[in-house]
Amino acid sequence: MKQVNTQQQGFTLIELIIVIVILGILSAFALPRFADLGGDARAASMNGALGAVRSAAAIAHSAYLADGNNPASVTLEGTAIAITNGYPTEASILLAAQIDASDYSIKPATPAAGTVTIQANGATTPATCQFTYQEAAAGAAPTVVATLTNCD
Helix, strand or coil: CCCCCCCCCCCCHHHHHHHHHHHHHHHHHHHHHHHCHHHHHHHHHHHHHHHHHHHHHHHHHHHHHHCCCCCCEEEECCEEEEEECCEECCCCHHHHCCCCCCCEEEEEEEEECCEEEEEECCCCCHHHEEEEEECCCCCCCCEEEEEECCCC
């Protein structure tokens, strides 16, 4: 009698089902962890913009002091930045910090009255994911107030 050598190739049906079940269980635990990365990304973006505004104000103030404490504007990276009380105006802080209005919601759209508010695009409640730049008063630094409690 002749013996036939057959080798098993591939996986059996039961092995495939067990692997699919294990992957399903793992994904049930892993999916919620990665599902809401949008809020974290918006918060990180807002923290970056906040840091850029604070740094730009400090750099513009340094340029103001270096230019003799009385220029109406300073030049940063080839861009004229309007100055009031030694710091950038609310309209020019966006230029100084190189904040693109298409990346954020700027309130008001044309800054006036000494205050500009930058909000995250896509936040469920924009008022909980924003910061406000208040132009410097005489003898004081500008005020930057952040509310980054819920950027989901």
